[in-house]
Amino acid sequence: MRYKTSLEVIMSPIVSDSWQTIKRRVKTEWRVKTMASLKVPASVPPPYEDAEQLNKAFKGWGTNEGLIISILAHRNAAQRNLIRQVYAEAYGQDLLKDLDKELSSDFERVVLLWTLDPAERDAYLANEATKRFTSSNWVLMEIACTRSSHDLFKVRQAYHARHKKSLEEDVAYHTTGDFRKLLVPLVSAFRYEGEEVNTMLAKSEAKTLHEKISDKAYSDDEIIRILTTRSKAQLNATLNHYNNAFGNAINKNLKEDADNEFLKLLRATIKCLTYPEKYFEKLLRLAIKKIGTDEWALTRVVTTRAEVDMERIKEEYHRRNSVTLAHDIAGEASGDYERMLLALIGHGDA
Amino acid sequence: MRYKTSLEVIMSPIVSDSWQTIKRRVKTEWRVKTMASLKVPASVPPPYEDAEQLNKAFKGWGTNEGLIISILAHRNAAQRNLIRQVYAEAYGQDLLKDLDKELSSDFERVVLLWTLDPAERDAYLANEATKRFTSSNWVLMEIACTRSSHDLFKVRQAYHARHKKSLEEDVAYHTTGDFRKLLVPLVSAFRYEGEEVNTMLAKSEAKTLHEKISDKAYSDDEIIRILTTRSKAQLNATLNHYNNAFGNAINKNLKEDADNEFLKLLRATIKCLTYPEKYFEKLLRLAIKKIGTDEWALTRVVTTRAEVDMERIKEEYHRRNSVTLAHDIAGEASGDYERMLLALIGHGDA
Numbered sequence: 001m002r003y004k005t006s007l008e009v010i011m012s013p014i015v016s017d018s019w020q021t022i023k024r025r026v027k028t029e030w031r032v033k034t035m036a037s038l039k040v041p042a043s044v045p046p047p048y049e050d051a052e053q054l055n056k057a058f059k060g061w062g063t064n065e066g067l068i069i070s071i072l073a074h075r076n077a078a079q080r081n082l083i084r085q086v087y088a089e090a091y092g093q094d095l096l097k098d099l100d101k102e103l104s105s106d107f108e109r110v111v112l113l114w115t116l117d118p119a120e121r122d123a124y125l126a127n128e129a130t131k132r133f134t135s136s137n138w139v140l141m142e143i144a145c146t147r148s149s150h151d152l153f154k155v156r157q158a159y160h161a162r163h164k165k166s167l168e169e170d171v172a173y174h175t176t177g178d179f180r181k182l183l184v185p186l187v188s189a190f191r192y193e194g195e196e197v198n199t200m201l202a203k204s205e206a207k208t209l210h211e212k213i214s215d216k217a218y219s220d221d222e223i224i225r226i227l228t229t230r231s232k233a234q235l236n237a238t239l240n241h242y243n244n245a246f247g248n249a250i251n252k253n254l255k256e257d258a259d260n261e262f263l264k265l266l267r268a269t270i271k272c273l274t275y276p277e278k279y280f281e282k283l284l285r286l287a288i289k290k291i292g293t294d295e296w297a298l299t300r301v302v303t304t305r306a307e308v309d310m311e312r313i314k315e316e317y318h319r320r321n322s323v324t325l326a327h328d329i330a331g332e333a334s335g336d337y338e339r340m341l342l343a344l345i346g347h348g349d350a
Numbered sequence: 351m352r353y354k355t356s357l358e359v360i361m362s363p364i365v366s367d368s369w370q371t372i373k374r375r376v377k378t379e380w381r382v383k384t385m386a387s388l389k390v391p392a393s394v395p396p397p398y399e400d401a402e403q404l405n406k407a408f409k410g411w412g413t414n415e416g417l418i419i420s421i422l423a424h425r426n427a428a429q430r431n432l433i434r435q436v437y438a439e440a441y442g443q444d445l446l447k448d449l450d451k452e453l454s455s456d457f458e459r460v461v462l463l464w465t466l467d468p469a470e471r472d473a474y475l476a477n478e479a480t481k482r483f484t485s486s487n488w489v490l491m492e493i494a495c496t497r498s499s500h501d502l503f504k505v506r507q508a509y510h511a512r513h514k515k516s517l518e519e520d521v522a523y524h525t526t527g528d529f530r531k532l533l534v535p536l537v538s539a540f541r542y543e544g545e546e547v548n549t550m551l552a553k554s555e556a557k558t559l560h561e562k563i564s565d566k567a568y569s570d571d572e573i574i575r576i577l578t579t580r581s582k583a584q585l586n587a588t589l590n591h592y593n594n595a596f597g598n599a600i601n602k603n604l605k606e607d608a609d610n611e612f613l614k615l616l617r618a619t620i621k622c623l624t625y626p627e628k629y630f631e632k633l634l635r636l637a638i639k640k641i642g643t644d645e646w647a648l649t650r651v652v653t654t655r656a657e658v659d660m661e662r663i664k665e666e667y668h669r670r671n672s673v674t675l676a677h678d679i680a681g682e683a684s685g686d687y688e689r690m691l692l693a694l695i696g697h698g699d700a
Contacts, residue, residue: 053470078377153503153540156540157540160540160542160543160544164542164544164546165542165581166541166542166579166581168535168537168538168539168579169541169542169579169580169581172573172578172579173579176564176571180571180575184535184575185518185534185538188517188518188535188538188539188540189516189518189538190503190506190510190517190538191516191519192508192510192514192515192516192519193510194510194514198516199685221526221530225523225530225534228522229516229518229519229522229523229534230519231515231516231519237580303642328515340494
């Protein structure tokens with residue numbers, strides 16, 4: 001026997017632990033309830049009635065888009081899943097297939113993405129982001145950094161089921177160099193989600209980050225390690241120490257070369273991990289102000305955040321742009337696409 | 351809208367999928383049942399009776415080790431968990447703490463490790479493997495490569511609960527260079543577990559592996575990517591192609607320098623991923639034949655494999671050493687430690 005086991009460590013702190021976990025979950029659930037923009041009516045019809053109405057919306061002369069919006073844009077993920085199940089049983093067809101047949105272009109994409117279960121939707125978006133014509137390091141980073149650890153794991157499970165491969169396998173295969181070095185550990189992470197912070201560690205890792213950045217070693221192993229493995233609470237403490245000790249927010253020091261795509265992704269990663277609402281505000285701002293609106297980004301942010309923190313994002317948007325997000329969406333989008341987006345951000349009747 | 355969504359892809363293959371998953375699970379369960387060495391009696395006493403007997407074993411003059419073995423070495427993980435729960439309720443104390451108080455040395459370690467839930471046990475072993483005096487890259491690799499994807503994820507969950515950090519966080523912090531480069535993605539992996547094999551890919555990645563190995567670029571990004579992200583079925587196909595195309599098993603070509611610790615770990619990784627029984631046989635052989643038996647390795651392999659594939663490992667052991675594992679354990683271990691090990695490998699009365 002080489003070394004005496006510290007038996008204090010082997011004891012399982014089962015009880016205190018689950019209490020911590022419960023507290024955290026309650027806190028998260030409460031937060032989500034108040035931050036989501038989705039409006040579900042006080043009394044929701046039973047799923048077979050919703051399924052029947054949707055089926056009616058597809059029939060007859062022309063599709064009834066208004067009816068589709070009035071139902072789907074006002075049901076939460078669990079309710080939408082139930083409607084899909086009941087629909088498949090009643091009409092022998094996947095609701096998504098019928099929506100696909102009846103709808104088109106941006107409206108189709110927003111309805112289909114919204115109707116998917118969140119983990120399935122993220123798996124779909126992530127897979128798209130590894131394909132040649134739709135590849136996007138940003139989408140991969142965004143999914144990896146703004147979902148909870150447990151939700152990211154559900155995405156990886158959904159990815160197996162849907163794509164018969166692992167998420168990290170496709171990400172590793174379709175990226176190279178520094179981008180691979182950052183993205184593979186990001187999508188594979190299962191970060192600790194407790195609030196505990198180790199101050200000594202925060203100070204020493206802030207120093208490490210500053211040294212590497214001063215040397216312009218932006219993709220150094222240590223920078224990658226810290227950003228991809230530390231808990232969000234710990235990382236936040238580290239970056240606060242960075243700011244205090246070196247007089248600059250870290251992202252200021254990562255800006256030397258405005259055209260460096262890796263640095264841009266690194267800054268966005270840090271923003272997603274520490275201030276996701278600001279990240280999404282900027283994404284929406286750029287998507288809307290662009291010549292030729294970026295509907296893919298707009299649709300992605302609205303469908304993925306409506307049930308999570310869209311109220312906070314709207315707040316940031318208003319503060320930064322002096323107009324409401326609803327105002328800008330109404331100005332840039334039109335028709336059923338506009339109506340669906342507005343409903344999802346909470347500007348439709350539930 | 352930049353690119354037309356391939357809507358065939360967005361449809362969820364829910365039905366065929368869960369059927370595949372069910373078939374796989376049934377297959378795995380059947381395999382485990384026939385490969386495990388653990389013997390559980392046909393009629394198991396209720397957990398409160400086991401708890402009472404264990405409590406009795408601790409009382410009076412001296413501990414009744416025989417009674418402890420006769421109970422704990424013949425209960426599966428679910429049964430042991432129940433006993434722990436009932437014990438805590440009845441006696442207001444964690445069973446593990448009482449076992450710790452009453453037992454000592456190698457016998458203590460085997461009983462405590464065995465009694466832990468498999469995911470908790472692996473989290474404990476992995477944490478130990480990141481500590482200075484007990485650090486072991488091999489233990490980390492072994493846990494990452496020989497558990498199922500789902501079981502490895504349960505280890506990561508147990509690691510959060512027990513150590514208030516993530517597994518990959520500790521592994522990344524306590525390793526450097528090539529070892530970090532290999533171990534972090536190994537412990538973070540959630541490999542696809544389907545049997546599907548892409549033959550084209552297997553051929554091209556076998557070629558890539560051969561090129562890098564010929565250049566002695568043993569820790570090249572591509573080698574790491576292939577070994578840490580591909581499914582075990584895919585990896586097996588790739589390595590078979592390697593053998594066919596280049597006339598040598600890959601591990602033969604990774605042997606140039608017998609003292610290179612990274613190469614040793616790489617070979618062991620490949621063995622764990624493709625032929626775990628052989629890996630464990632060798633580990634047991636070396637642990638037993640060593641001058642001064644390596645009890646830590648012996649205890650680890652027996653406690654972690656008794657409920658999984660110890661029958662297959664015993665078969666390999668017999669074939670390779672011309673004596674049975676039970677014979678060699680009886681020769682090297684003694685007393686209660688020996689009795690516990692023999693019971694776990696199926697040589698005690700259930």
